[in-house]
Amino acid sequence: METLRPISVASIIMTVVLLLSSCGEQACYDKTDPMMNAFLLESGTGVIFKANSIVVTGTTATDTIEFVNTTAVSSFSLPLDPGNDVSTFYIVLDGITDTAVIYYTRRPHLVSAECGYTIVSELTGLKTTHNIIDTLIIENKSVTLNGERNLHLFY
């Protein structure tokens, strides 16, 4: 019986702890938005370059959404349209506008039971105008939650 006593006490404590822990609702604390990260580089030298101002908006058939509006930055992050395989952006760099069209494929990705799924993308191609942008290249195709460096924008 002496052997049973500590085992019984430990069992009761375990039961209470597990019942209490199983009753709690869990909240989502994870990052759920995959972002396409673009870096600004000086054309010719390839050195990271700070733009005086940058404004990036996305366009849909019915709407325009502003994603970035800031000054003195050398990189910016954009979400991709999770409902389409193409996203169109207007990039206003130091007051001069260019259009970039990004093509990609989408797939669901589990974040956690609490947060559910997100949609990650694989870049397949892009098109851009060249008013101020010299070259826009894909550095890393995967747009995930890991924050890869996806695009290099030379201007």
Add this chain to the structure above:
Amino acid sequence: MAKGTCICFISLFLLMGSRAVSQDTVTIPLHFRAGFDVSGPVLHLLNDDLNSYGVLASLDFNQAISLNAGLRYTTFSSVEYNYNFSSRGASIVIGADYNFMKPKTAQGKYYAGIGLRYGLSFYSQEASDIKYTNKWGEGLSSMPLSHHTGHFLEITPGVRVELFKGVTIGWNVYMRLLISAGAGKDLNPIWMPGFGDASSRMNTGAEYYVSFSIPYKKIKVIIKPKRVEEDEEGIEGTEGTEGTETTTMTPQSTPGGRR
């Protein structure tokens, strides 16, 4: 010369013999146990989403080590604001438990130890409705029904007692480490049967079980007191070393021998 060598050897044997003391033994029954997990049905009362039924069997290899195997069937479904998910499947675990209790205390009835098991899960999963929203708007997707095989390791510290003759109850805390869910890097199951939430590589929880035990063999475990000289030193030094025991096991065939 030969006589001298002979005397020397005999004296050595006598000296060795003088160190030996009478052996103390304890008889331990080895059991085969078969039982079921009671935590699955209890958790179903708290959480409608999860149905889990498990059976397990174990066989005492010696007074400290038992080999075990478990089979579990699980169905899980979850409806959240941004997804519907369901999975179902069977899992098996095989491994061994090590009893840290001394044979004299455990007597084949008590267990406080740790187990290590390898688990395999054969399951299917489906997410009929996945919604994701960002500044652009809403993206809809789905995951069609697919079948996978997952692997995991399980570390199970726990206790077990013989409640009545032939009836054993016990619980394990488990720490499960996911080796692979087998569903690719993006679509780990929200619930992998036998493992749990596979969005995390580690899962913890507990299992409570009731099992029926049948003794199949008795063994005598030799409990040797410390050597006389060491005991004397121990008595002179501290009293704490008095309880130190070295155990060895000598199998003794006693067919059908119940205590």
